[in-house]
Structures are given as C-alpha cells and as structure tokens.
Amino acid sequence: MIRITATPFIVNKRVPLRISRGVSAASENILVELSVPSDGNNGNDLITGIGEIVPLSVGGVKLGAAELVGQVGKAETIFRNSGAQWSPFDIIANLNSLRSAGIASSVLAAIDTALHDWLGKYVEMPLWQMWGFSLSMIPQTTFTIGIGTPEEGIERIEKWREVAEPPLLKVKLGNPEGIVHDKALLTAIREYLPEVPVMVDANCGWNVSDAVEMCKWLADQRVLYVEQPLPVNLDGALFELRQQSPLPIFVDESCHTASDVARLAPVIDGINIKLMKCGGLLEARNMIATARAHGLAVMVGCYSDTILANSAMAQLTPLVDYVDLDSHLNLVDDPFYGAGLEAGRIVPTAGHGIGVVKNGA
C-alpha cells in the first residue's frame, strides 16, 4: 500500500533576493515522502522516494502550505482509490491522473520527483545514469544578483565569493523605479567583473519601449541573453520586440509546459524550465524535447528550492545549455545534502534516484 506524507519546513536565505515583484528572505517548503513496498504492492521491504514542494505564484495566486499539504493528501487518495493495478512504475499514468484532478504544479513536481527517486532507488542507480547521461556535459551554473543599487550589486558578488567564485552571473533587472537604475546596476557589475559572462532576467518588469531600449543597450554590454523582458499579458508583443532586439529573448513566466513552448516558439529564442512550474521531471523532459524540435535554447531555473529539488533538476542538466540552480547555495539552513558544487557546476551525487539525503542521515 502506498503512503505519502507532507512535512512543511522553513528555509532562510543568506541574502534576501529582490526581483521586480518584491523581496524574499525565507520560504515555507514541503518535504514529500512517498513509500511503497519494493514489490510495488504488499511486501514489507519499503522504498521511500522524496520530493519537494516550493510555493510559487501562478497568475498572482500563491497557495499556502495548508492547501498544498491538503493536495498531497488528495493525491494519495487518488492513488489508493485507483485499485490493485496501481503501480509506482507507471509514472506517466500516475501523473496524468493527478493532472486531470487539478493538482497544483508544485505538488505534481514533488510527487513526480518522489516517483522518479523511488524508481532510481529500486533499480539502485542515479537517475542521470539510468537515463544514459554523462555528468561531463553539465554546464556551469549562474549565480544570481538581485535588484539593487550598484553598491549592493558589488556587495552581493562579494557575498557569493564566500561560497565560490561566480562562473556566470544572472542579474535581476526590471527595477520598479525605472531602467536608469537597471543600467546603473549592470554597469557597475560589468566594470567590477568584466570577464564573467552575464545574463539578465527582467521578471516581466519592462514595457515594450523599455524592453526595446534595454535589449539594444544590454547587447553593447556583452550580455548573453534577456529572460522574460515583458509581462505575460504582453506575449503578443514578443514578435515586435524580437525584430528589434540584437539579443536572444528567453521566456520564463510566460512558459509553463511543453504546449507553451510550441505556442511561443516562433517569437522566442529560448525557455527557462522550472520543476515547480512545469510539474516535474517528466514534463521538463517533454519541454526540452519540444524546445529542441523548434530549435530553441534551454535553461533550467529554480525558485526558493533547497538542494533537494535542485538535485532532482540537476539530473537533467546534461541536456541543457544554461543552468540557474543556485537557490540552495543561498540558504543558511538547507535540511538536505545532495548535488555538489564542482568548478561552478551543480553535479548530482552517485546516490540512487536523485541522490539526496536528510542532513545528518
């Protein structure tokens, strides 16, 4: 018999992160543990797969921990009610049944992760190896610099240096006080670390004319690409922006699942995939395949994910161009141990499944 538990916990950031929508200093995430006997049915030999829920805002609505825990309970009921044929091996069918019951994407992500973790532990292999990937193909991760004054930007770089030398920087722009502040922050960072590659994320913070001006200006600053320059309700203006932008345009908030990739493909250059947004590793792989079929670049990102969710996503990074999985590196109290930071790359362990254990376990 399957058993799924949900345990909320709070993690705190070393440095609060400010983006165009606001500031976050802490996050209430949820550990999901899915236990099933190794014969998938009634045996005594339990295997436990784990996953993480990280709350995200979708269309301005953020579900609270109580609602998310309730949805985990609903998922358990759906699995239990599906009868004797239910199997932890049927990952696709299991996720389809939850999706059609309206389970939130972050809850889907945690259960998808737990099912994949369970399978990896069952076959006694890390997922990346099960999937035939080579760890040597993993790109370096970006380190994120939030919105702030030029002095705060430099200070943040120095804080990152206490963790490791930043291999690439992702700078948050879309300052609500205007693009003059965006330019000041980016100029300071460019002068301070002229050799480090920089990408920019505006988090929906610009209108079309600001976006056109900034894309031209940022190209002169040798920025690699711009992520989500426009709000989601201006997707229709992406064609016009891209005609005028010398820089590649990536989408994040506008692109949740593979169907969004297909819809937006003609007017973008790349996508940002996040586990909580798309609903797990299975859909992330669909998105990668869809993006590649349309000739798009692929990056993966995170919210306030601990090393648990970031280690799950790291399993897929041999397939992508850009990695932005730095959130756990900015936590003071991550309850888990998982993927390591090696020469600027987030590298999964050789542990089975997603290779994550509780700290001290």
Ligand SMILES: [Mg+2]
């Ligand atoms: Mg983004």
